[in-house]
Amino acid sequence: MKRTKTLVVACAAVAAALSVGAGTTPAHAQGKTITLCWAAWDPANALVELSKDFTAKSGIGMKFEFVPWTNYADRFLNELNSHGSLCDLIIGDSQWIGGAAENGQYVKLNDFFKKEGISMDDYMPATVVGYSEWPKNTPNYWALPAMGDAVGWTYRKDWFARPDVQKDFKAKYGREIGVPKTLAELKDIAQFFQGREIDGKKVYGASIYTERGSEGITMGVSNYLYDYGFKYDDPKKPYAMDGFVNSANAVKGLEAYKELYKCCTPPGASNSYMSEGLDAFKSGQVALQMNFFAFFPGLYKDPNVGGDKIGFFVNPAGPAAQATQLGGQGISVVSYSKNQAEALQYIKWFSGGDVQKKWWALGGYSCAKSVLNDPSFPGSAPFAKEFLQSMGMVVDFWAEPSYAQLLQAEQKRVHDYVVADKGTAQEALDGLVKDWKAIFKEEGKKF
Amino acid sequence: MNELSASSRITYRAVMVRPSVARRVRGLSDKTLAWLFITPTIVLLLAINIFPLLWTIYLSFTNYRANRANVPTIWLGADWYQSILTDPDIWAAMQVTAHFVIWTVVIETVLGFGLAYLIDKKFRGHGMWTTIILLPMMLSPAVVGNFWTFLYQPQIGLFNYVVAFFTGRAASSFQMLGDVTLSPWAIVIVDAWMWTPYVMLICLAGLRSIPDYIYEAAEVDRASKWRQFWSITLPMALPFIMLAVLFRGIENFKMFDMVNLLTGGGPGSTTEVASITLKRAAFESWRTGYSSAFAIILFVTVFGLANIYVKALNRVKSR
Numbered sequence: 227m228k229r230t231k232t233l234v235v236a237c238a239a240v241a242a243a244l245s246v247g248a249g250t251t252p253a254h255a256q257g258k259t260i261t262l263c264w265a266a267w268d269p270a271n272a273l274v275e276l277s278k279d280f281t282a283k284s285g286i287g288m289k290f291e292f293v294p295w296t297n298y299a300d301r302f303l304n305e306l307n308s309h310g311s312l313c314d315l316i317i318g319d320s321q322w323i324g325g326a327a328e329n330g331q332y333v334k335l336n337d338f339f340k341k342e343g344i345s346m347d348d349y350m351p352a353t354v355v356g357y358s359e360w361p362k363n364t365p366n367y368w369a370l371p372a373m374g375d376a377v378g379w380t381y382r383k384d385w386f387a388r389p390d391v392q393k394d395f396k397a398k399y400g401r402e403i404g405v406p407k408t409l410a411e412l413k414d415i416a417q418f419f420q421g422r423e424i425d426g427k428k429v430y431g432a433s434i435y436t437e438r439g440s441e442g443i444t445m446g447v448s449n450y451l452y453d454y455g456f457k458y459d460d461p462k463k464p465y466a467m468d469g470f471v472n473s474a475n476a477v478k479g480l481e482a483y484k485e486l487y488k489c490c491t492p493p494g495a496s497n498s499y500m501s502e503g504l505d506a507f508k509s510g511q512v513a514l515q516m517n518f519f520a521f522f523p524g525l526y527k528d529p530n531v532g533g534d535k536i537g538f539f540v541n542p543a544g545p546a547a548q549a550t551q552l553g554g555q556g557i558s559v560v561s562y563s564k565n566q567a568e569a570l571q572y573i574k575w576f577s578g579g580d581v582q583k584k585w586w587a588l589g590g591y592s593c594a595k596s597v598l599n600d601p602s603f604p605g606s607a608p609f610a611k612e613f614l615q616s617m618g619m620v621v622d623f624w625a626e627p628s629y630a631q632l633l634q635a636e637q638k639r640v641h642d643y644v645v646a647d648k649g650t651a652q653e654a655l656d657g658l659v660k661d662w663k664a665i666f667k668e669e670g671k672k673f
Numbered sequence: 674m675n676e677l678s679a680s681s682r683i684t685y686r687a688v689m690v691r692p693s694v695a696r697r698v699r700g701l702s703d704k705t706l707a708w709l710f711i712t713p714t715i716v717l718l719l720a721i722n723i724f725p726l727l728w729t730i731y732l733s734f735t736n737y738r739a740n741r742a743n744v745p746t747i748w749l750g751a752d753w754y755q756s757i758l759t760d761p762d763i764w765a766a767m768q769v770t771a772h773f774v775i776w777t778v779v780i781e782t783v784l785g786f787g788l789a790y791l792i793d794k795k796f797r798g799h800g801m802w803t804t805i806i807l808l809p810m811m812l813s814p815a816v817v818g819n820f821w822t823f824l825y826q827p828q829i830g831l832f833n834y835v836v837a838f839f840t841g842r843a844a845s846s847f848q849m850l851g852d853v854t855l856s857p858w859a860i861v862i863v864d865a866w867m868w869t870p871y872v873m874l875i876c877l878a879g880l881r882s883i884p885d886y887i888y889e890a891a892e893v894d895r896a897s898k899w900r901q902f903w904s905i906t907l908p909m910a911l912p913f914i915m916l917a918v919l920f921r922g923i924e925n926f927k928m929f930d931m932v933n934l935l936t937g938g939g940p941g942s943t944t945e946v947a948s949i950t951l952k953r954a955a956f957e958s959w960r961t962g963y964s965s966a967f968a969i970i971l972f973v974t975v976f977g978l979a980n981i982y983v984k985a986l987n988r989v990k991s992r
Contacts, residue, residue, distance in 0.1 A: 300956060307740040307959065329741055439937035493827035496851025496940050511828075627741070631958040638942060646853045646941025 259287035260565045260572065263302055263313035264555075266292035267500075268524045269373055272589035279584070280575050286568050295500060296440060303630070306331040306560070314563040315572055317372055317555045320356045325627040326558065327360040332368040333559040338570055339367060344577050350374065353593035356622050357556030369556025370573050371593035373520070376616040377449050377551040378609070379412075380507060380515045380525060381405070383537035385424060394418075405539045409453055409482060412514065412542050416490035419513035431490030432514035433506040434483075435499055438641045441633055442499035444623065446516060447483045447640050448551040452621050453544025454479025465666055465673035472655035475546055480651040482544075484644045496645050507531060518553045519616065522609040523589040538609040540616050552620035554591065628665050635661035733966035740959040753966035763967070765942060766950040772857055773864070773932075773946055774925045778918055780865040785872025786914060790906075792873070793880040803877075810870045818934025821863045825849040825935075850936050853943045860932050860944055864925065872917040879913025880906065912990045919982055926975050947971055 262277070264270050270292045277288045291312060293301045299319065305312055306326060318326060326332040335358075339345070346354045346367060353371035360368055385391055386403050395403035399414050406412035416431030423429070435446025448456075455475030460466040470476075487495075492511050495502070500517060507515040508531055526532045541550035557576065559569040575581060582594040586606070591613065597603060604611040624632045636658055643654035666673060701709070733754070736747045757763050792803050809817070824832045827845045837844040849859040883905065891901045929948040932938070938945035938953075951971065955964035 303740070303959075304956065325740065329743065437937075438939035438941075439933075493845040494825075494830075494848045494851055496848060497937060628958075631960070634953055634957055641939055642941035645851065645939065646943055648853075648941050 257285050257287070258565055258568050259289055260314040260563075260568045261289040261291055261312060262315040262317070262557075262572075263291040263293075263305070264317040265298045266294045267520065269520050269590045272585070275588055276581070276585055276590065277572075279581070280572055283575065284568075284571060286571065288572075299440060299630075306562075309562045311560070311562045311564055313560050314565045314569040315557055316560055317557050318369070319555055320552060321623055321625050321629040321633070323357070323360045323368055323556070324625045324629060327366070327368045328627045330561055333561050333566060333570075335367045335370065335559070335573070336365070338573075342574050342577075344370070344574070348577075348595055349593045350595060350598055350617055352552065352617055352620050353554065353556075356552050356620065356625075357554060357593070360625065362625065369558040370577055371554075372557035372576070372590075373554045374591040374593040374598075374613070374617055375518050375520045375553030375555075376613070376620050377445065377516060377541060377553060378519050378522070378612055378616055379539050379541065380517065380522065381415075381537045381539065382510075382513050382531070382535060384535040385419070385429075385513055386537070388424075391424075405537065406542045408542050409450065409544050413482070413486055413490065416486060416514055420490045424510075427510065429510065430492040430506075430512050432486065432516065433495065433498060433503040433512045434486060434491060434516045435503070436487060436491070436495060436641070436645055437497050437499035437502075438637060438645070439497075440499070441623075441637065442497075443641050443644065444633060444636045445499075445551050445553075447480065447644065448621070448623065449516070449541045449549075450483040450486075450544065451476055451479040452549035452551070453541070453547055454482065455544075455546035458624060459673075463673070465671050467659045467662055467673075471659050471662070472652065476655055477651045479544065480640070480643065480655060484651070487644055519591060519609060519613050520553065522613075523607065526608055536608075538612045540612045540619075549619045549621045550616050552622040554593075626666075626669070628669050631665045632662055635665065729965045729968060732962050733969050735962045737962045737965075738959050739961045749962065753963050754970065757963070757967050757970060762942070763947075763950065766945050766947045769857065769943070769945055770926060770928075770947045773860060773928065773944075774922055776858075776861045777864045777868070777925050778921050780861065781869045781872045781921055782914060782918055784865065784869045785917065786876045786910070788869065788873040789876035789880055792877055806873060807870045809867045810874075812867070814867070814931040815934060817863060817867050818931045821866075822850065822935055825859060827851075851940055853940055856936055856940060856944050860935055863931060863935060864928070867931070868921060868924075872921060875913050875917040875920075876910060879910035882913075883909045908992075912986060915982075915986045915989060919979065919986065922982070923975055923979055927971070 262273070264273070270290070274288075274290055277290075280286065281288055299322075302313070302316060302318065303322065303325075304310075306316075306318075306322075307329075316332075318332075323332075327334070346358065346365070349358075349371045353374050354367075355362055357371045358367045358369045360366055392403055395401075395415075395418055398418065403415065403418075406415055412432075418431070419429055420431040421428060435442045437443055455473060456479055457470040457473075458467070460470055491498075492506055495506070498506070500521065503515050503517045504521060504525070506512045507517075507525065508528055510531060522538055525536055528536075541548070557573060559566055559573065563569055576585075577594075579594070579596045582592040582597050586592040586597050592598065598614060598617070604614060607613075623629065626632065639654045639658045639661065642648040643651060648654075649657075663673070734749055734751070736744075736749055738744065788806060792799050792806070821832075824830050825848070827833050827848045830844075830849075832849065833844040833847070836842065836847075847855065849855050887905055887909075888901060891905060896904065927948050928946055929952065932944055932946055933949055933952075936944040938949045947967075948971075951964055951967050954960050954967060958964075
């Protein structure tokens with residue numbers, strides 16, 4: 227009997243506590259809360275800050291699920307493939323769009339855009355094609371361009387400005403040291419700094435992408451391949467890859483990337499991607515760093531290497547072209563979400579002109595023309611002009627439903643050649659064509 | 674009452690406390706009761722072991738992809754098996770796995786038995802040393818993989834500095850994880866560091882199970898220490914050593930976590946053990962049918978080898 231009494235008292239206490247809690251909970255928590263999934267990196271923190279305005283305006287609470295880049299694709303593709311409803315909104319990688327669209331994982335946004343007056347003409351064309359459309363170059367939209375990004379370069383401006391460096395460089399190469407205009411010049415600079423002592427510390431040339439596990443080396447080598455004339459397929463005959471993927475120029479591009487890796491990277495850089503590049507640059511190890519623009523606001527603020535010490539430049543030109551690897555993502559509504567109406571409300575809010583301006587100001591990269599075409603934009607940040615230029619010359623990897631397989635094949639072939647010294651560049655690219663053909667054949671593609 | 678066995682006493686108390694249950698149970702036969710107790714286990718086993726195995730076997734004959742559930746599943750027969758068994762990349766992964774398994778097992782067995790032999794001597798402080806030696810195996814493979822990547826770092830890694838100290842070679846002149854020649858050994862070293870204590874523990878149990886009187890009899894017969902080792906210690910500890918080899922062999926055949934964290938299979942595909950290849954096919958490429966076939970091939974290989982080995986082990990034990 228005594229135990230029953232105790233139980234009743236405990237239940238009453240819990241009920242009272244709950245009712246008090248409910249009374250003090252903010253208004254929006256009583257309404258809906260939606261979850262946004264993305265990668266764990268600097269722009270995600272900016273988005274958290276930005277989204278507070280959405281909650282204040284709509285009363286809809288925001289939860290965030292951020293996963294480090296190394297597990298980002300695994301985690302969220304698994305979530306989508308298992309029809310999970312964890313994410314109401316997802317900022318998914320550009321290459322996922324084909325699979326997500328064809329497998330019914332994203333909500334098609336055409337009707338919604340039409341109803342809300344959201345026009346894709348208001349966004350940079352490259353970002354619309356890269357982040358929103360499937361099939362590519364058709365008006366079928368599965369995402370709103372959310373985070374523009376591309377591969378760019380940073381350099382140690384303070385090292386370039388040193389009289390001893392300037393003197394030695396001129397003596398060796400017969401020209402002034404400066405921002406490289408071509409990949410050949412970039413290699414000269416990297417080679418010049420490799421093993422050099424600066425302030426009593428041994429430094430190295432460049433940090434480039436060499437990671438094997440996810441997408442690193444592909445995202446890196448592409449910047450060289452595109453510049454040397456590599457094409458994914460025959461522009462006149464889709465999926466016909468012979469002579470485009472493995473052209474003589476593409477082979478030279480792959481060889482040039484390997485040369486840069488061998489001559490001018492720090493020891494132990496055989497598995498480097500975004501974070502390893504940041505570490506190498508922030509710790510003062512390298513003169514040049516290949517990385518996505520998304521990291522540049524953070525680097526500029528870095529107390530050790532930021533401010534006047536850092537400079538930014540676009541991927542230099544190669545013998546055939548000047549292009550760069552597209553990064554960035556669009557924001558999509560997950561079709562398994564139980565809160566689609568609220569998720570769409572978020573997209574509508576996010577597309578607003580003022581929100582896009584604030585997004586850029588906080589450290590996100592807007593894709594809206596209203597922000598990017600503003601005359602004040604190029605001067606709004608030390609890397610804004612380079613970002614704008616890069617977005618005008620981006621090329622993306624395959625965005626086919628089988629992109630993961632295509633990516634894995636390139637990761638293996640390129641890493642085997644560049645890092646593990648297996649075979650020749652020609653063999654690597656011929657092998658890649660063979661792998662990609664097999665994958666497309668399995669997909670039922672005709673070429 | 675005093676003559677009742679412990680279990681009877683427990684039953685008696687249970688009957689006293691829960692008479693209604695007892696009444697219900699009283700009408701059941703021993704066989705029914707036995708089934709009643711083992712049914713939950715059987716159901717669980719069927720649900721989490723047997724059904725997935727059968728399902729995997731079925732999937733291995735189809736084109737099924739977990740990320741495209743809406744695509745019709747087509748029966749492919751043994752196509753995947755044929756394609757896997759004739760794929761040079763798969764054989765390369767199997768070779769990498771074989772190198773890893775053989776060398777880790779050999780090193781761990783030799784070192785583990787050696788350490789067990791020393792610890793068995795019960796010198797002063799042997800308890801403390803045993804605890805210290807056992808520490809690596811208590812760590813998570815994920816932690817081990819992560820901190821060894823730092824130890825192997827050419828510029829700041831302790832491992833390179835130790836090697837540099839003893840060889841005079843510059844620490845940053847070689848990279849354990851980025852070099853095609855060194856990386857297969859880098860993963861062997863880490864596994865040996867982590868799991869030698871485990872082998873030691875099993876061998877120690879074997880050594881401690883040898884009765885002292887056998888050594889005393891050998892002493893009386895004036896057998897040398899060397900003779901005692903070869904004729905008593907090693908044969909009597911052999912079943913334990915073989916058991917340790919079996920455990921480590923099976924475990925390392927399916928090694929994934931530590932290697933994935935250390936090298937991710939690289940450089941190139943130099944350390945891509947079979948389980949990494951399998952993971953990539955299953956959860957990155959989403960070739961579910963293909964990876965199911967590969968998983969079955971790996972399972973049959975481990976199962977077959979383990980069975981042959983267990984037969985050999987039984988033969989040794991029955992000697």
